[in-house]
Amino acid sequence: MPKYVGLDIxxxxxxxxxxxxxxxxxxxxxxxxxxxxxxxxxxxxxxEVAMEAGRFWQPVYxxxxxxxxxxxxxxxxxTRLIADVKIKTDASDSEALAQLLKLGWxxxxxxxxxxxxxxxxxxRQYTYFVQQRTRFKxxxxxxxxxxxxRLAVDPFTRxxxxxxxxxxxxxxxxxxxxxxxxSERIKQLQRELRARAKASADARLLMTIPGIGYFSALTxxxxxxxxxxxxxxxxxxxxxxxxxxxxxxxSTQRLGRITKEGSSLLRxxxxxxxxxxxxHARDTKLTRFFHRLARRKGRKTTIVATARKLLVTVYWxxxxxxxxxx
Numbered sequence: 001m002p003k004y005v006g007l008d009i010x011x012x013x014x015x016x017x018x019x020x021x022x023x024x025x026x027x028x029x030x031x032x033x034x035x036x037x038x039x040x041x042x043x044x045x046x047x048e049v050a051m052e053a054g055r056f057w058q059p060v061y062x063x064x065x066x067x068x069x070x071x072x073x074x075x076x077x078x079t080r081l082i083a084d085v086k087i088k089t090d091a092s093d094s095e096a097l098a099q100l101l102k103l104g105w106x107x108x109x110x111x112x113x114x115x116x117x118x119x120x121x122x123x124r125q126y127t128y129f130v131q132q133r134t135r136f137k138x139x140x141x142x143x144x145x146x147x148x149x150r151l152a153v154d155p156f157t158r159x160x161x162x163x164x165x166x167x168x169x170x171x172x173x174x175x176x177x178x179x180x181x182x183s184e185r186i187k188q189l190q191r192e193l194r195a196r197a198k199a200s201a202d203a204r205l206l207m208t209i210p211g212i213g214y215f216s217a218l219t220x221x222x223x224x225x226x227x228x229x230x231x232x233x234x235x236x237x238x239x240x241x242x243x244x245x246x247x248x249x250x251s252t253q254r255l256g257r258i259t260k261e262g263s264s265l266l267r268x269x270x271x272x273x274x275x276x277x278x279x280h281a282r283d284t285k286l287t288r289f290f291h292r293l294a295r296r297k298g299r300k301t302t303i304v305a306t307a308r309k310l311l312v313t314v315y316w317x318x319x320x321x322x323x324x325x326x
Contacts, residue, residue: 006097007051017095019102025095050101052076053109078107112225119222126189133182136175143171208323211276216269223266233315240266242308270307284326
């Protein structure tokens with residue numbers, strides 16, 4: 001008899017609920033370790049498993065899939081909305097997942113293949129290191145300003161770093177040491193990213209768009225995943241959080257600011273690429289659209305609309321396997 005398992009996974013422990021075809025539920029709490037999952041699942045085949053797309057889902061998902069279980073990743077927000085309406089009990093999160101799975105009401109989230117997850121980790125790690133390096137650079141600017149020190153050179157050129165070292169200011173020296181370590185790791189990641197972009201036909205395709213380089217192309221591919229899971233460019237723009245929110249009351253409809261759902265890194269990269277495009281590609285449809293709309297809406301609002309149009313362009317290029325055309 002098939003069983004339905006809901007897992008509420010945390011850093012130290014996991015709470016599991018097993019529901020059979022008759023709706024009878026059994027619950028157990030165990031350690032969130034490989035041994036704990038092996039012990040719990042040893043007598044549960046065949047079973048379908050549901051878990052939320054939280055912080056610790058990836059190793060558990062991979063282990064269960066490799067062990068032959070059917071695993072579904074629940075969309076956290078949509079699952080809570082449905083559970084609040086459909087499941088009229090005080091059951092735990094794990095029981096709600098198991099019951100939704102059994103009833104066929106479980107809203108699922110996209111599970112990228114391992115290579116996409118690895119690429120996501122790589123671009124996000126690179127982004128994090130660059131952001132941290134910028135923080136330490138800003139800290140140095142603050143220390144110089146606090147002491148009324150003005151350098152005649154850029155403090156982060158070779159000459160500038162020597163000038164900073166000669167100041168003998170301990171907080172500045174500490175920040176420089178951290179920046180040096182971060183810069184070395186950033187260079188290593190840049191080499192890895194360039195090699196991946198060179199080996200990827202999709203990345204090379206996206207790099208034909210003015211304003212998109214190797215990092216931006218890989219970030220788009222990592223955050224979007226399989227382009228074929230989106231039936232239209234509008235669905236992709238909605239996934240990226242670049243569509244306006246809708247407020248409706250009776251026959252009145254009002255469009256608000258963009259929803260900002262989904263990956264903030266994806267939106268940031270699209271906006272940065274849009275700026276690069278309109279500043280360096282003087283005669284393209286995207287650039288002409290930006291300048292035409294900016295006269296009425298302003299540059300800040302228009303660049304978001306341009307980023308959305310850029311994402312539509314990315315969609316059709318990946319779908320049709322075509323290079324960028326003005």
